[in-house]
Amino acid sequence: MSDAAPDEGSPDLPALREPDLPRTMKVRPKALRPGWTTGACAAAAAKAATTALLTGEPQTWTEIALPSGRRVTFATDRCDVSRPGRAEAVVVKDAGDDPDVTHGAHLTATVSWLPAGGIQLDGGVGVGVVTKPGLGLEVGGPAINPVPRSMIEASVAEALDAEAMRAGALSAEPRGLRVVISVPEGEVMARKTTNARLGILGGISILGTTGIVRPFSTAAWRASVEQAVSVLAAQAAETSQDPVLVLCTGGRTEKGAMLLFPDLPEVSFVEVGDFTGAALRRCVEHGVRRVVFVGMAGKLTKLGAGVLMTHYTRSKVDCSLLGEITRAVGGPADLAETVGAANTARHAYELWDAAGLLPVAGLELCRRVAAVLERFAAAECGGAISAEVAMVDFSGLEVVART
Template sequence: MVYEIGRTKSGLRMGFTTGSCAAAAAKAATYMLLSGETIQQVKLMTPKGIELYLDVEKIRRTEKFAECAIRKYSGDDPDVTNGLLVFARVKKERQTTDTAFYEGNLSLEGGVGVGRITHPGLEQKVGQAAINQIPRKMIFDAVQEICLQKKYQGELSVEISIPEGVDAAKKTFNPRLGIRGGISVLGTSGIVEPMSEKALTDTIYLEMKMIRSSGYERCYIVPGNYGMDFLTEQLELDAELTVKCSNYVGEAIEDARLLGMKGILLIGHVGKWVKLAAGVMNTHSRQADCRMEVLAVHAAMQGADRESVCRIMQCLNTTEALKIIRQLGILEPVMASVMDRIDFYLSGRAGGEFEIGAIMFSNEDGILGKTPNAEQLLERIQNERKQK
């Protein structure tokens, strides 16, 4: 099935996320369970504000449950999940397991093909299904909408399963993240917006050019939504002076040079920014993944013993590695050492033509480190904004 949801500026077809599939399937199954009627299509409002009308497949209804599926559509995004069926089974009971998610009288679990968290450091607890926060909210909201419509106040359990997700997960980075047995239910906006590499890098240039054309000579650079949220919510900085660079840090630095910027401040999560300490300027995991190597080396430089260095090298994510470093009591000097190296590579890439600095954060610790000139550069950007 091909949906015409919308197109990007470059003409690529949009799709919808596994989170939207799960929420729509849960909504349809809840409606059929509570109404006793069969429906062939379900309406879902996504967090992005785009309304979807999705075909309902594989319908099963019994006295105890209703089940159906929504087929994932990725548009022109090359995604291994494209075409997979995302099932939801809804029952008039509430889960009582330690691994389920709960909201009021509703419970949510993952079934076959939905990955399980096996290592700490992700937003879910070990043992829970890899259903991310926004998709969980979408699912609960969609089910609650039908409960209110049908004036149902009893308990309901929702199980999301993706049978083909077991095999699809082998083509993803889930095993390296400590997610076993299936794929993740993802999505922050509910919509997949595909972009070619050229379209992405062109967008970085255009966003920075708009800021420069507005009379500003300095701006912030963030990799994506996490960086933007930290910038606006934690640092309370101005999103209008921010460019999203995705994984293309090197291209963003080059664009700053071409546009005659006088300064850029990079603000990002440790999971991406720590790679800059190895001189990696494309932070996508397909290009390079040196996170543990960087942290292990800098921990060793600050006195970590061999056993601890080996434990860091075995970590699957930066949260896990930072926990070990924190337990050793060397987090602050390690981060200072990492930031010095980041400063070395960023300054080298900028070639002395403009100011460049970085702030690195984690969800657990907040700001982990800053390059030596970050505070000064931050102040200059803020002053420039006040003068406009």
């Protein structure tokens, strides 16, 4: 960060704020419909297939327990027991009103007998394979997260117990079951996710901590940001390199950031969205000490004002900061007043550009953002980072200013 950044003892430093997420993203005339996670659907498919294998009868519906203990019912789209010693069931994911790329996915469970006891859980077609550390999953294993794994195993065990009770006694030598979870269209769906960058190849992840998808919740995005930082740190530790985290506000800024840092590995780039504060916390936790933030005028203005969670329902762009910057870099008073009253940061950006102040004013904004990031890491996260900031134009590809 430049030594022109504001002094930490200055009374003019903005207060650091990280607002909580709203329970819903917008006020709507009717309630949004929740949906089900891939983990819940996989558990339901596994229980239906197990029951079909045990009874020899196709199942049209099944009931499972969510981690909360709540019991919910799922319809099966297909259930097949035509092959000896094997059954298969499909549950179609309904994501409710959430814009989820896995909505409509066919979560398929194929169950077969094993000679020894226990439940063996594997991933099939369309379920990603973990190839990098830092995800909390075994490298080389299927991308089935811990809570969904527990739900699947518990649901299969419940079916086995129900059949044992129906038969009147437990078998003296219980056989084991192999459960394979697959998603026939999962590899195509995964192209719309960050799985490949995180080292999850060949398909989607089986996710979920509650079994329920909350519509338009950005909690999943925040979790993916935190997970991406963990993967970067783990990979850097393996190679004994000092990790550099490049936080980008979206797809366009990420393209610009990759042009700016062509030698960095892909895992270094994270679409942080609104969750800069969450990313910095995970950085400090994992010892990532160098952070670069690449963004456009709007997000940088919020960060420069000390706002670390920038969702539009919790913070607004305050162009008075940009008016102050205009004065600080020697802009005329009338321009500073106009910039300070601008409707949007983009409008202020255009005013700077027209006045020939964009490079110097943009640099001052970047310096202030870098100061906020470093101060937040020290004050709120308990660790030191070195922050660099780059402002890009609205194509995301051209760097306008950089500390």
